[in-house]
Amino acid sequence: MRMRCLSLGCLVLVCEMAIFAHSVMADEPKPTLRAGIIGLDTSHAIAFTKTLNSDAPKPELSGVRVVAAYPQGSVDIESSVSRVPGYTTQVEKLGVEIVDSIPDLLEKVDVVLLESNDGRPHLEQALPVILAGKPMFIDKPAAGSLEDVIAIFELAKRHGAPVFSSSSLRFGPAVQEIRGGSIGVVQGADAYSPCSLETTHPDLFWYGIHGVELLYTAMGPGCETVRREATPNVDLVVGRWPDSRIGTFRGIRAGKSGYGGQAFGSKAIASLGSFAGYEPLVVEIVRFFKTGKPPVEASETIELYAFMQAADTSKANAGAAVSIPDTIRAAREKALEKIVALGE
Numbered sequence: 001m002r003m004r005c006l007s008l009g010c011l012v013l014v015c016e017m018a019i020f021a022h023s024v025m026a027d028e029p030k031p032t033l034r035a036g037i038i039g040l041d042t043s044h045a046i047a048f049t050k051t052l053n054s055d056a057p058k059p060e061l062s063g064v065r066v067v068a069a070y071p072q073g074s075v076d077i078e079s080s081v082s083r084v085p086g087y088t089t090q091v092e093k094l095g096v097e098i099v100d101s102i103p104d105l106l107e108k109v110d111v112v113l114l115e116s117n118d119g120r121p122h123l124e125q126a127l128p129v130i131l132a133g134k135p136m137f138i139d140k141p142a143a144g145s146l147e148d149v150i151a152i153f154e155l156a157k158r159h160g161a162p163v164f165s166s167s168s169l170r171f172g173p174a175v176q177e178i179r180g181g182s183i184g185v186v187q188g189a190d191a192y193s194p195c196s197l198e199t200t201h202p203d204l205f206w207y208g209i210h211g212v213e214l215l216y217t218a219m220g221p222g223c224e225t226v227r228r229e230a231t232p233n234v235d236l237v238v239g240r241w242p243d244s245r246i247g248t249f250r251g252i253r254a255g256k257s258g259y260g261g262q263a264f265g266s267k268a269i270a271s272l273g274s275f276a277g278y279e280p281l282v283v284e285i286v287r288f289f290k291t292g293k294p295p296v297e298a299s300e301t302i303e304l305y306a307f308m309q310a311a312d313t314s315k316a317n318a319g320a321a322v323s324i325p326d327t328i329r330a331a332r333e334k335a336l337e338k339i340v341a342l343g344e
Contacts, residue, residue: 033289034067036109038102038125039116040087041073041080044139047278048113049094052286060283063290068097068108074118077200083117102128111289112136119201120144126152127342130161135292137285138165140213141205142301146309146327150335153298155344164294165301167213169193169259171280174273175217183265188246191215191261191272195235195251203315204308208235208251210259212308214272215239218263219247221300225321226310237311240321302328 035052037045049066051057071088074080092098099105102125105112112129114122119141129136130152142165143149149165156163169175178186193211197203204212223239230236235251252258261272284295303324309331310322 033064033111034109035064035111035113036105037066037069037113037115039073040069040071040091041083042115042117045115046087046090048282049091051282053094061286064286066096068099068105070099070102070105073116077118080117106132114138123148123151130155130159133161135162135289140167140209144201146305146331147334149305150302150332151338162292164288164296166296167210168278168281169210169214170217171284172273172276174271175214178218178263178270183263183270184267186218187264189215189218189263190248192250192252193259194257195253202309202312204311211249212304214261215247215249216304218272221303223307223324225323226307226314227319227321228311228314229319230315239307
């Protein structure tokens with residue numbers, strides 16, 4: 001009897017020790033994820049680094065720190081090239097190591113922010129990150145062409161590498177409430193944003209992306225056709241969704257500009273909101289880096305870029321309606337050819 005009691009006591013003691021050890025481990029902070037930046041030709045690189053490397057970050061922004069950066073972004077867009085030296089100095093002052101190549105960067109980091117303002121090198125820059133299997137956020141524009149956008153997401157899928165891309169406008173509180181059903185079923189939406197052009201990119205990729213992202217956040221995917229009217233001062237792009245739903249984007253190049261719009265729902269009409277700063281996007285990036293789960297489906301991002309590509313095709317054809325599925329199909333063929341050429 002005495003031996004049984006001693007054994008029971010030992011068992012209780014062992015259980016208590018196990019529970020204590022588990023509670024201690026649960027209370028231990030998780031390791032900080034080391035983030036690396038590719039491209040220092042955009043102010044986003046500075047803004048994101050200041051937020052993530054804050055001495056006292058909010059809980060939802062903690063656990064990720066920028067530790068290294070590879071400066072090269074664009075090689076021929078002067079507005080981007082001229083920023084690199086100054087932004088490199090700024091990011092160094094925030095405690096970030098400057099490295100000489102993307103392979104060097106990948107040896108030092110767990111997750112990647114692809115920040116090059118020029119979308120054309122994004123496929124080349126993203127490929128080694130994808131092959132390394134590291135989670136990656138790609139800032140706007142996701143790439144310099146629709147086929148490159150598709151190629152990036154296809155390669156990420158093949159290699160099991162978590163990737164997402166978005167404008168910060170997607171995560172504004174007002175449009176997120178609309179996306180969540182606050183005004184019922186969205187029957188239509190009108191979005192607007194600045195829309196400066198860059199000759200090396202499809203017209204809306206460079207800055208119109210912000211307003212188009214607002215539109216897609218409210219409307220969701222499924223757009224069937226796109227028509228565009230364009231003048232030197234403004235673009236008006238009309239998308240037709242199923243069930244007779246219509247969404248429009250106004251790209252502004254003259255007069256007063258800004259970000260916003262209206263959504264028309266089955267229960268109410270509401271503002272899409274305006275630019276809410278970068279923090280809501282950075283919160284989503286941090287959550288993505290920790291979970292590996294993108295907050296935006298690749299298929300929606302691809303369709304969003306197809307909307308903008310189709311707008312260029314419509315402009316070239318005097319405002320004729322252009323099919324989104326056909327646009328994606330044609331670009332996918334080119335994307336697959338490009339992937340083969342890359343040896344993937």
